[in-house]
Amino acid sequence: MADPIGPRRSAKKSSQVTMDDIAQRLRVSKVTVSKALRGHPDISAETTAKIKKLARKWGYIPNYPARNLASNHSKTIGVIVPKIAHYFFSPVIEAMYDVAFENGYELILTVSQESVQREQKHVETLLSMRVDGIIVSVTQETRDGSIFQRAKQRGVPLTFMDRVMDDEGFNKIVADDFGGAFTATEQAIRVGCRTIAHLSGNRYLSIARNRLAGYKAALKKHEIPVSEDRILFSGLSDDDGYAGFQSLYESKRMPECIFCVTYPVALGVCRAARERGMRIPEDIDIITFGSSTLNRFQSPSMSYIEQPTTELGRKALELTIDTIRTTNDFVPQTITLPTRLVLRDTCVRSRQHGQKAGVGLTKKVGMQA
Amino acid sequence: MADPIGPRRSAKKSSQVTMDDIAQRLRVSKVTVSKALRGHPDISAETTAKIKKLARKWGYIPNYPARNLASNHSKTIGVIVPKIAHYFFSPVIEAMYDVAFENGYELILTVSQESVQREQKHVETLLSMRVDGIIVSVTQETRDGSIFQRAKQRGVPLTFMDRVMDDEGFNKIVADDFGGAFTATEQAIRVGCRTIAHLSGNRYLSIARNRLAGYKAALKKHEIPVSEDRILFSGLSDDDGYAGFQSLYESKRMPECIFCVTYPVALGVCRAARERGMRIPEDIDIITFGSSTLNRFQSPSMSYIEQPTTELGRKALELTIDTIRTTNDFVPQTITLPTRLVLRDTCVRSRQHGQKAGVGLTKKVGMQA
DNA sequence: GTGAAAGCGCTAACAA
DNA sequence: TTGTTAGCGCTTTCAC
Numbered sequence: 216m217a218d219p220i221g222p223r224r225s226a227k228k229s230s231q232v233t234m235d236d237i238a239q240r241l242r243v244s245k246v247t248v249s250k251a252l253r254g255h256p257d258i259s260a261e262t263t264a265k266i267k268k269l270a271r272k273w274g275y276i277p278n279y280p281a282r283n284l285a286s287n288h289s290k291t292i293g294v295i296v297p298k299i300a301h302y303f304f305s306p307v308i309e310a311m312y313d314v315a316f317e318n319g320y321e322l323i324l325t326v327s328q329e330s331v332q333r334e335q336k337h338v339e340t341l342l343s344m345r346v347d348g349i350i351v352s353v354t355q356e357t358r359d360g361s362i363f364q365r366a367k368q369r370g371v372p373l374t375f376m377d378r379v380m381d382d383e384g385f386n387k388i389v390a391d392d393f394g395g396a397f398t399a400t401e402q403a404i405r406v407g408c409r410t411i412a413h414l415s416g417n418r419y420l421s422i423a424r425n426r427l428a429g430y431k432a433a434l435k436k437h438e439i440p441v442s443e444d445r446i447l448f449s450g451l452s453d454d455d456g457y458a459g460f461q462s463l464y465e466s467k468r469m470p471e472c473i474f475c476v477t478y479p480v481a482l483g484v485c486r487a488a489r490e491r492g493m494r495i496p497e498d499i500d501i502i503t504f505g506s507s508t509l510n511r512f513q514s515p516s517m518s519y520i521e522q523p524t525t526e527l528g529r530k531a532l533e534l535t536i537d538t539i540r541t542t543n544d545f546v547p548q549t550i551t552l553p554t555r556l557v558l559r560d561t562c563v564r565s566r567q568h569g570q571k572a573g574v575g576l577t578k579k580v581g582m583q584a
Numbered sequence: 585m586a587d588p589i590g591p592r593r594s595a596k597k598s599s600q601v602t603m604d605d606i607a608q609r610l611r612v613s614k615v616t617v618s619k620a621l622r623g624h625p626d627i628s629a630e631t632t633a634k635i636k637k638l639a640r641k642w643g644y645i646p647n648y649p650a651r652n653l654a655s656n657h658s659k660t661i662g663v664i665v666p667k668i669a670h671y672f673f674s675p676v677i678e679a680m681y682d683v684a685f686e687n688g689y690e691l692i693l694t695v696s697q698e699s700v701q702r703e704q705k706h707v708e709t710l711l712s713m714r715v716d717g718i719i720v721s722v723t724q725e726t727r728d729g730s731i732f733q734r735a736k737q738r739g740v741p742l743t744f745m746d747r748v749m750d751d752e753g754f755n756k757i758v759a760d761d762f763g764g765a766f767t768a769t770e771q772a773i774r775v776g777c778r779t780i781a782h783l784s785g786n787r788y789l790s791i792a793r794n795r796l797a798g799y800k801a802a803l804k805k806h807e808i809p810v811s812e813d814r815i816l817f818s819g820l821s822d823d824d825g826y827a828g829f830q831s832l833y834e835s836k837r838m839p840e841c842i843f844c845v846t847y848p849v850a851l852g853v854c855r856a857a858r859e860r861g862m863r864i865p866e867d868i869d870i871i872t873f874g875s876s877t878l879n880r881f882q883s884p885s886m887s888y889i890e891q892p893t894t895e896l897g898r899k900a901l902e903l904t905i906d907t908i909r910t911t912n913d914f915v916p917q918t919i920t921l922p923t924r925l926v927l928r929d930t931c932v933r934s935r936q937h938g939q940k941a942g943v944g945l946t947k948k949v950g951m952q953a
Numbered sequence: 954g955t956g957a958a959a960g961c962g963c964t965a966a967c968a969a
Numbered sequence: 970t971t972g973t974t975a976g977c978g979c980t981t982t983c984a985c
Binding site: 243244245246247250257258259262281283284285286287 | 954955956957960961962963
């Protein structure tokens with residue numbers, strides 16, 4: 216009966232190989248096995264090799280919950296996003312997985328579906344799971360930040376990403392929404408538009424607020440009066456864009472250009488315009504914040520403000536891991552990432568009644584600070 | 585000092601409230617607290633209420649790893665998908681979250697990025713995390729199923745979804761790839777196409793194989809010879825579609841219609857066709873398996889085979905939970921979900937040199953068995 | 954370089 | 970109805 220395949224386990228319920236099994240077989244202690252498997256320098260190379268070999272042979276799989284319980288950390292980071300079927304979040308999340316992988320962390324992804332209630336529940340769940348850190352992009356409706364304070368009290372670092380809360384004391388990673396919106400609006404002005412509507416999102420959502428502010432600032436700079444009835448607050452979906460266009464259309468205050476808070480909203484506008492027989496960009500011009508990989512297949516392909524999705528994801532994770540490592544002296548940081556104007560088929564030609572496009576204007580397109 | 589806010593914790597490192605704290609304060613045992621918090625009928629309503637009240641007051645948060653270690657289950661299901669920024673997987677995953685939520689399960693989502701190595705690592709990680717079940721949609725390259733066998737040996741139910749392995753002994757949830765491809769091809773034939781190319785995926789991938797088989801079967805039924813040089817194997821991305829079109833174009837064997845294995849492939853074809861000045865569907869017709877929410881915004885909007893994404897996600901989770909609950913007598917099941925033909929702007933008109941479209945053909949579109 | 958003891962926070966089984 | 974006794978599998982001292 217020498218060297219059976221796997222440990223002999225008499226009265227144990229589970230069929231898992233444990234460190235104890237390996238220790239007994241090799242006549243060393245559990246501790247030695249634990250250290251060896253983690254590559255601890257305490258243990259001799261010889262012993263370590265022996266232990267690792269048997270572990271592999273027996274198909275040993277570490278028990279994370281046990282490890283977690285004993286060591287008080289999980290090497291796991293929880294993420295809460297409002298939507299996953301979204302042109303914006305997908306690449307952000309993929310970038311997060313990459314960084315997590317590189318650093319030996321696991322990611323637990325949860326989706327709030329834009330529901331505040333679910334969001335709160337997810338925070339609690341992640342806390343229960345004993346994640347080492349949390350990254351959240353809040354829902355459109357989130358106003359109350361007390362649940363996030365709880366995480367903080369528990370000593371779990373929390374980082375807001377893209378859609379943030381105003382609360383102080385948290386890490387934040389955002390795109391330059393103000394600057395991007397400013398640039399987009401200015402582009403519309405450059406090509407000769409004087410009436411520019413803005414389809415904004417929820418009035419309280421950070422990204423919507425900042426984009427709106429950028430839009431207004433650009434108008435002011437160019438001494439174009441801000442007309443409040445050309446600013447529509449609703450949501451971030453294509454249906455909102457559709458409804459927004461309709462509302463503008465019916466109010467007989469059609470602008471020359473519409474600046475949309477998100478790409479889906481812009482799509483909704485396109486659909487509505489098409490149904491009314493209006494051509495883009497000939498009859499109504501458009502520019503949007505954010506895009507989709509599918510934009511290049513659209514005709515017309517829309518000009519847009521490119522968001523640093525990958526960087527957003529990477530930085531959010533990096534900063535969170537950093538904070539976990541230096542948990543003692545925590546100083547909250549806010550990182551703002553630059554956006555970029557990408558010109559396609561819209562918002563590039565001179566308006567008939569405006570001045571010639573591009574006259575005296577730099578055509579240069581680059582990252583803004 | 586009566587009733588301080590929170591337990592008095594002298595020599596404890598963590599600042600977490602535990603069941604013990606609550607038990608001591610209320611002069612009951614830890615077990616009573618445990619049971620009360622879980623709503624166990626053993627404990628009187630009165631005691632339960634008292635305990636729950638204090639737990640809430642003190643902000644008690646259960647410790648899942650500890651619970652997991654003691655009870656040997658995690659109420660957690662691991663999911664492995666090849667991509668997340670994908671028109672297909674997003675809704676599938678959202679559906680999974682819904683079902684998980686409804687059933688009190690947590691989901692751990694991992695992304696293999698089409699890498700076999702990552703996929704294997706994810707299986708190990710999920711096993712280490714002691715998930716109660718695993719759902720996987722394999723990468724394009726996955727051939728070796730031994731890692732999945734390991735899960736099975738560990739007693740962890742594993743369900744394949746959409747992209748499956750041939751291995752017996754696992755639950756499988758798939759769309760009717762064969763039937764859908766058959767229908768799509770037949771539609772092309774109906775509108776008068778006699779030469780129909782197929783841009784297929786990886787030769788070994790289940791979904792690609794089945795769609796190819798459906799395509800061939802439809803041609804055979806209508807006595808159209810299968811021409812192997814009109815079948816191109818590559819990948820599932822838009823670049824593959826682009827390259828596929830190019831290859832067809834250069835070989836001077838342009839078909840009347842192209843049936844694409846996925847929506848992104850079809851997009852690539854559109855792009856390539858447009859660059860060559862060919863109009864769709866006038867010069868070259870197209871039909872595709874699967875779609876995207878953005879298809880309605882395309883012009884032309886493509887006709888496609890609709891995949892039951894939500895159902896795929898729901899059923900995968902439901903079946904997995906079922907299997908967890910009845911772990912003793914496991915009988916592997918394969919569930920095939922119907923697809924549906926959706927007609928848009930392509931593959932609907934009669935070919936110039938073909939017979940009139942729709943003559944004698946039902947225009948009815950419905951779920952196929 | 955190795956190991957014994959202690960305990961992480963919880964639940965299961967069985968007593969009382 | 971409640972409590973006692975044992976662990977779950979691992980890591981952390983700290984002694985040898």
